[in-house]
Amino acid sequence: MSDKLLTVENLNVTYPGRAGVTHALKNASFELGRERLGIVGESGSGKSTMGRAILGLIPKPGIVTADRLDFSGKSLLTNTDRDWQKLRGRRISMIMQDPKYSLNPVRKIGDQIAETCRLHLGSTRKDAEQRSLAMLEAVQIRNPDAVYNQYPHQLSGGMGQRVMIAMMLVAEPDLLIADEPTSALDVTVQNEVLRILDRLVADRGMGLIFISHNLTVVSSFCDRVLIMYGGRILEQCAAKDLGEARHPYTQALIAATPSLDHPKAELATMVRDPAWLL
Amino acid sequence: MAPMIDIEDLHVTFSNGGRSVHAVQGVSFSVEEGESFGIVGESGSGKSTVLKAVSGLIPSESRSLTVNGRPAAERRSKADRRLMQFVFQDPYASLHPRQTVDEALREPLSIHGLDRKDERIEQALAEVGLLPEHRFRYPHQLSGGQRQRVAIARALILRPPVLLLDEPTSALDVSVQAEILNLISRLRQANKLTIILVSHDLGVVAHLCNRIAIMQFGKIVEVVNTADLSAGRVTQDYTRRLIEASRGFVREPS
Amino acid sequence: MTVTLTQWLMDDRPTSRRQAVLGNLYRGTRAIIANPAALTGLVIIAVLILVAIFAPLLAHGISPFDQDLSKRLAPPSPEHWLGSDELGRDIYARTLYGARVTLTIVFLVSIIVAPIGLAVGTLAGYLGGWVDRILMRITDVFLAFPRLVLALAFAAALGPGIENAVIAISLTAWPPYARIARAETITIAKSDFIQVVVLQGASTLRILFRHIVPLCMSSVIVRLTLDMAGIILTAAGLGFLGLGAQPPTPEWGAMVSAGREVILDQWWVATIPGIAIFVVSLGFNLLGDGLRDVFDPKAER
Incomplete structure (x- = not known):
């Protein structure tokens, strides 16, 4: 990858507490190009x-420190609130797990997407509406005009997540954190949504950080994978090589996953080694 | 039979x-x-x-x-209830927040008037791989896995x-x-x-x-x-789709 | 290895039922003490209880009933620290003994109101259907009357006296508790841990009293503590109107009422019991607020 979108070096997130400092992230380093990580x-x-730290969303009293945290050549560490406002939603977007909590329940879907356009792209009302409709179509919603005028509670989970993707991608960000x-x-719905996400990310040449607990999904969807444990990045590898992962934690995680294709009498359980946290 | x-x-x-x-x-x-x-x-x-x-x-x-x-x-009788027990999905919601593990396990025993309660509780804990030290903890002092073990122990204590x-x-x-x-x-x-x-x-x-x-x-x-499911010997399209989806994401050739 | 008592109580891995229960109590107490408002409230109520117990001692043997008509309405002096009332009785002693009356009212009302409210509310919430509808309509009827007026009517019908005042206040005070208990029960009854006991074959009463009521307790206690101020004021109001404690019982409301006529010239007669009512009401209110913070599940991590 020649085009470095994000460079993270020794990123630490700590929370001071009564019983000392808790490391939510410790010395995390990685680079991201226009790829699916x-x-x-x-x-x-x-x-x-990790996702929140990149977006500057670590709540107080959490402390974020890093040797480098660069997004397309500019450090994020010195960002002011104004800088963040310009960046979030415009150049870096985030999709959360449950669209129910990310959409405003009392506003129409279309208005919420259009607002993003007007806010970040300075579109006119008419232009924003057109872009929003086009975006709803891009996430393969069959009748975008109808959905435009619906409220979040009228959508199924899969539809809600498509709307979220539409809302997050309408400003054409460079980096999407999901x-x-x-x-x-x-x-079955999951794979449809992934397919839509996949095509949009590829078409627009975005970088994608895909956060998940599901090894099967991540290894089949992403190009590269980071394995995290206890706030540390234990291992990075190409997704297709995950089967040959070297770290005992990754191996244990794979062995612990029940699979239809490789039935085992007993699943391997994990013996956690304190050395993983060194 | x-x-x-x-x-x-x-x-x-x-x-x-x-x-x-x-x-x-x-x-x-x-x-x-x-x-x-x-x-x-x-x-x-x-x-x-x-x-x-x-x-x-x-x-x-x-x-x-x-x-x-x-x-x-x-309307099921007490005896009917003893035939089957239920383990719920969410170990955080299936334990009474104000009852210790001991109380949770004792309750079915006293409902059904069983004797040797302490012995049965100790045995049930051991069966699900919990230690005696877990016995007097409240749910909030246990991890998700430990809570689910308690739920299983509670379900099986009536045999x-x-x-x-x-x-x-x-x-x-x-x-x-x-x-x-x-x-x-x-x-x-x-x-x-x-x-x-x-x-x-x-x-x-x-x-x-x-x-x-x-x-x-x-x-x-x-x-x-x-075995048939693993081998894909199924007759319905929907089953095939489920199997395929569970294997992970398949990228369409561009 | 020696373990201090604090460590033993704060241990996240209790090894006996006693340790688990005591540890929980200790954590709760610490949380209340850490809350300045709650602590103030707790101190005020502790003082009230001590005053009630040691009233004879604190009054130096002066009886709250001894009249001395030659010293009517005497201002505060070394002999009568807080002055005397219209019958020459020592106001200091009467105020101290008044704590007993107030505590009696508070105690009696709590043990009547909380069980009635809990029973009605949990039954209605858990059983639902027509039981719920009937019980809640009855609750609504009681809720619809203005509290003091209903208490007045009851006190008038039953005859004046402290027991009747307590009954009157209790009858008007339980409906909000039934509403709280019902609302909580409806949420709790749907939860998995209640379904589990149903599947274990527990009877309805067992489910209600062993599993649901304990969870409603905290909000009922909070509400009761917050209401205490109102109950004391209602009791004082009934006393003021002559429908509460009867003379010569040293009841604060009745004392204020007696001092009302001379409030401009002999201010201490009405003011001293008035301050007592105010301070104790404040104490209960502060404690109630603090308890609400402590019991609030959202505050738990």
Whole structure:
């Protein structure tokens, strides 16, 4: 990848507490080009913290430090609130797990997407509406005109997540962070949504950070995978090589996943080695 | 020998503010003693509803619903209740927040007036791999995996022949899920349990069950052996789609 | 290794039921103490209880009933620290003894109101259907009357006296508790852990009293503590109107009422019991607020 979108070097997120400092992220380093990068980990691994840290969304009293945190050549560490406002939603967008909580329940879908256009692209009302409709069509919503005038509660989970994708991509960001975007969806719907996301990311040459607990989805969807555990990045590898992962944690994670194709009498359970956290 | 659970033409209808939803539409299956039967489906397929109807938690209609050869009444007696126990999906919601593990395990024993309570509690904890030190903790002092172990111990402390499991591991991390699945399959063999497991995850169901029913829109699409499912020897398109989807994302050639 | 008591109580891995229960109590107490408002309230109520217990001692043996008509309406002096009332009785002693009356009212009302409210509310919420409708309509009827007026009517019908005042206040105070308990029960009854006990074969009463009521308790206690101020004021109001405690019982409301006629010239007669009512009401209110913070599930991590 010649085109470095994001460079992260020794990113740390710490929370001061009564019993000392908690490291939510410790010395995380990676680079991202215009590619699909998966971040896999169990709960408490720091994968969601990573996404939020990149977007400057670590709540107080959390402290973010890094040797480098550059987005397309500019450091994010010195960003003011105004800088963030210009960046978020415009150049970096985020899709959350459950569209129910990310959409305003009392506003029409179309208005919410159009507002993003007007805010970030300075579109006129008419232009914003057209872009929004085009975007709804791009996420393969069959009757965009009808959905435009609907409210979030009228949508199914899969539709809601498509709307979220539409809303997040309408400003044509360079980087999309998707935090468990399909985990709340049924498997068959999940793959449809992934297909849409995949095509849009490829067509627009975006970078994608795909955060998930699901090894199967990440390894089949992404180009490259980071394995996280206890706030650390344990391993990085190409998604297709995940089967030959070297780190014992990654191997244990794969062995612990029940699979239709490789039935086992007993699933391997994990023996956690404190050395993984060194 | 009669099957442990036999269901013929089960219907469940919910009325929701004047609108009625026919959630389960004529489901029939039977489960032999010691068998482990899986039900797979997506959300809204009615799979959990079937399980709740079998347990008597929600009212249902059927041509016949027998457990252990006896018809399961609409109002179940204490003795009926002892035949089957239920493990819920969310280990955070299935334990009383103000009761210690000890109290949670003692309650079924005192409801059914069993003796040697302390001994039974200690044994139940040991069975599910919990230590004596866990006995007096409150749920908030336990991890998700430990809570689910408590829920399983509580379900088995009455020694029911049938265990109903509703997505028992879907709220847990993969590594914890593996531990719980191993635990369930070990307990099943040790206690000769008959199991009905409901899950959206084909891998999980295939791991634990011999026979699997695939449900969609309140009906059973087909019932297959696990070996046939793994080998793709299925007759219905929907089953094929589920299998394919569970293998992960497939990129279309551009 | 030696373990301090604090460590033993704060241990996240209790090894006995006693330790688990005590640890929980200790954490709750610490949370209340850490809250300045709640602590103030707690101190005020502790003082009230101590005053009630040690009233004879604190009054130096002066009886609240001894009249001395030659010293009517005497201003505060070394002999009568807070002056005397229209019958020459020592106001200091009467105020101290008044704490007993107030505490009695508070105690009696709590043990009547909380159980009635909990029973009605949880039954209605859990059983639903026509039981719910009937119980809640009855609740609505009681709720629709203005509290003091209903209490007045009851007190007038039953005859004046402290027991009747307590009954009157209790009858008007339980409906909000039934509403709270019902709302909580409806949420709790749907939860998995209640379904589990149903499937274990527990009887309805067992489910209600062993599993649902304990969870409604915290909000009922909070509400009761917050209401206490109102109850004390209602009791004082009934006393003021002559329908509460009867003379010569040293009841604060009745004392204020007696001092009303001379409030401009002998201010202490009405003011001292008035301050007592105010401080105790404030104490209960502060404690109630603090308890609400402590019990609030959203504050739990």
